[in-house]
Amino acid sequence: MRRPARAGEPRPVATAPPCDANRVTGEGKMLQSRQGQTARHLHLSRTLATRAAPSVTPSDLAWRVIGLLSLYRLLVPLLLLAMQSLAGPDWGLLAARPKLFVSACIAYFTAAVLLVIARRLKWSSLRIVALVNASVDAIAVGLILYASGGIASGLGILLMLPVFALTMLADRRDALLIAAVAALGVLAQQVFTGLAGATPAADYTTAGFVGALVFVVALATWPVANRLRESEALVRRQEIDLANMAQLSQYIVQHLRESILVVDAQDRIRLINESAAQILGDENAYPDALIGEVSPRLLFLLESWRQGSGGNEALPAVDPTFVAADGGRVMRAHFAPLGSSSPAPVLIFLEDTGLIAEQVQQSKLAALGRLSASIAHEIRNPVGAMSHAGQLLAESPHLTEEERRLTQIIRTNADRVSGIIDNVQRLSRRERARLELLSLPAWTEEFHAEFCETMQWPRARLMVSGTPSDVEVRVDPDQLRQIV
Structure with missing residues (x-):
């Protein structure tokens, strides 16, 4: 049987265990940002779930109680009619008004069937449901009491269970209102019974006692029912939190690289x-x-x-x-x-394992880069000293032409080594390349002459060929020198 819509009840987002936080550290700022956004949505849904739950809502517990009460209403008139058919017209409850008794039982059963059908309607408030059910019980039981001769029949006890059940669905004010409706039904039937014929004065006292007992049942039931509603609301909020946490865990796990x-x-x-x-x-x-x-x-x-x-x-x-x-x-x-x-x-x-080996290789390359930068830093000072000594030697007026050529070689190679050191240190610091527009043929001839002079080769030993005369490239000269 389809249940009515539950007004104000938040609906959790449906959909797994948390993962090891130590293994998520490599996911970067983007994943952390997404996690933060999802966590904020979770906090918002949790806040809405806490605020959206009213004090009384047509919850699962409420509809289960109403379902059991409907079953009670269906059974009571059937049992009374069965007892009437077995005991016959001489049964004490039928001595006063037997036709009205049967009619009241049939009417009570019909009303119970209609209330079961009415559960398919979209009730906007549980308060209306409780008051309608209380009114039906008070009128039907009052008619049965009147038909059976008044409160002395002992059938007033039939009101206790409906009052107990409906009080569980209401707040304190409505619980007292439900008890008042039930007590009014008992007292009203007693008044009509007294008007219809002589009744003992003790029956009025009994009717008042039954009415007071109805209020006692309502006042005793309401605190317990209130705690049950609070517990159910807490469980509902926890279900929403768990559903959202499951969704958050699923989101995080699905976006992990591992x-x-x-x-x-x-x-x-x-x-x-x-x-x-x-x-x-x-x-x-x-x-x-x-x-x-x-x-x-x-x-x-x-x-x-x-x-x-x-x-x-x-x-x-x-x-x-x-x-x-x-x-x-x-x-x-x-x-x-x-x-x-x-x-x-x-x-x-x-x-x-391939990624693990790649990470190990990257670590080795990084360590090698740091080692190269350290070695380059240590070489810089001796190279600077040699370059300075070569400059001082070149200033001597007694040098021959061959000696001046050698000092020029010292200065050129010292500058080259200094450039290599700068490049190594720049690579270790990951500096950006300094791009220049170079004439490739001119640069090639310059590099050819410098390389042959450094290696002390005759220029004919290393030939340069196939270079067009009009080729220009945009490149870092130092990096191009390292590549060649």
Whole structure:
């Protein structure tokens, strides 16, 4: 049976366990920004969930109570009619007004059926539902009491359960109003009974006692019902928070560069991101799939980790690698338990060994760059001293032409070494290239002469050919020299 719409009730966003925070550090500022935005949306939805819940809403508990009360209304008149048919007209309850008694039971049953049908309507307020039900119970039970001869029949007890149930759905003011309607029905039928014939004075006292008992039931029930409503509202808000946290976890896991999946104690995949699905095979890797069907090797590694490592992440006795579904990558599996239960769900990280080797190579290159920069810095001072000594030697008036040529070689190569040192240090600092427009033939001839002079080769030993005379390039001269 379809339930009415629940006014004011927030709807959680539907859709997995949190991941290891230490492995997320490489995701960068963009992912952190997205996480911050999602967290802000979570905070907003949590605030809205807290503020949107009114004091009384047609919740699941309320409709369950109304459903049980409807069943009670259907059973009471049927039981009374069954007792009437079994006991016959001499039954004490029928001695006063037997036809009215039967008619009142039929009317009560009909009203109960109509209230069950009315549950399909979109009730805007639970207060209206409670007051309508209370009015129907007060009128129907009042008619049954009147038909059975008044309060002395003992059927006034039929009002206690409806008052108890409807008070659970109302606030304090409406709880008193429901009790007042029920008490008014009891007193009204007693007045009409007295007008119809002589009744003992004690019946009025009994009617007043029943009316007072109705108020006692309402006042005693309301605090308990209020705590139940608060507990239900708290559970509802927690469900919204959990749903949003699950969505946030799913968002974070799906945007991680690392390949992650969660396997439960029955070796079924509970969570897997797109990267891990590509490694294990998109067609087979999906939630609720058995990990053994997706990757038998990964299942073997998981069982070895569970049995032999005692919960440690390392696999000392087994090579924790397997081949990806595409056959071109070798993956390394890392395991981490989730929770303290045994067996516990397991978080599995899949690392590409090729990427690991590449990272190691990059680290080596970075260290080599720092070492080169350090060596270049140490060489700068001796080269500067040699260049300065060559300049002082060139100022001597007693040098021969051959000696002056040698001092020129010293100065040229010292300048070249200084340029190399500057380039190495600039590369270690990752400075931008200084682009210049160069005539490639002229630069080539200059480099050819300098190189042959440095190597003390005859110029005929190194030939330059195939260079057009009108080629110009925009390049850093120092970097071009290093390349050549």
